[in-house]
Amino acid sequence: MQRYLARRLLIGIPTLLGATIFAFILLRVIPGAVATELLGGAEGIATGTTIEKLRRELGLDRPLVVQYVTWLADILRGDFGTSMWSGKSVGGTILSRLPFTLQLAIMAELFSLLIGIPIGIMAAIRQDTWIDYGLRFWSIFFLAVPTFWLGLLVIMVGVAFFQWSPPLGYNTFWQAPGANLSQMIFPALILASHESARIGRMTRSSMLEVLREDYIRTARAKGLREAIVVLRHALKNALIPIVTFTSVYFGALMGGVVVLEAIFNIPGLGTLFLESIRFRDYTVVQAMVFFLATVFIVINLVVDIMYGWLDPRIRYE
DSSP states (O other): OHHHHHHHHHHHHHHHHHHHHHHHHHHHHSSOOHHHHHTTGGGSOOOHHHHHHHHHHHTTTSOHHHHHHHHHHHHHTTOOOBOTTTOSBHHHHHHHHHHHHHHHHHHHHHHHHHHHHHHHHHHHHTTTSHHHHHHHHHHHHHHHSOHHHHHHHHHHHHHHHHOOOOOSSOOOTTTOHHHHHHHHHHHHHHHHHHHHHHHHHHHHHHHHHHTTSHHHHHHHHTTOOHHHIIIIIIHHHHHHHHHHHHHHHHHHHHHSOHHHHHHTTOOSHHHHHHHHHHTTOHHHHHHHHHHHHHHHHHHHHHHHHHHHHHOTTOOOO
């Protein structure tokens, strides 16, 4: 296991470098420049001389290779740099926004699992009945509905009928747990609607496959109760593809909730990423790409370890 983990970590290094290099180059080839934005944008009164002076102050006049190596060396020392737009510490900014996105992702994952897995199990053990057809219709419906449209619909209904709208400011969980949960529950449920539908369909398919295995028939022939057969013997083996999907989706949630965070005014990493791209804040975008790529690599490593626990036949050398 230790050799396997060491190999996976070594493989993760070029993956991480590739993601940062791609983001580093892409930021500098898209139209617009941070120096121009800082001096008033395209309609500002900045001259070429002032723009070039600001570029030198920001270190953007140096060759791209030098800029990248300098930035990477700072990252390895734990220094994520300073925001070119706000002048604040990038690491501090990310840490201040991280709790909101992390909480939203965790709540969405929990709701997805709590909704999707029971629905998939019920559809599998009631295959080709009206319950199965109804649950499959539910999953297809929420797979087809975009989460941003559902979020706008929730806000419109809340404003029109309940005089409710997203708050202008959010409480952290440790400051006011009750208020925080009431503020985050709607965005989390909306995010979970799409994933729970996928999990429900995957659970159903996986359970149907496992329930046809010989060891399941043997367990039933021994007289075990159906609940024990389904939950203890079938579900554990059926969870392997679900673990893979939920882990990857959790990583995607960490960086892919931009639209929903903007709709509900959540001050998380999604809105920070959107604002940083808008203002060409290179240091923030690069640090976030590095952070999110690291999250994906760690999650995939944890999932591989969980495979061995879910299926004892899996061994790592």
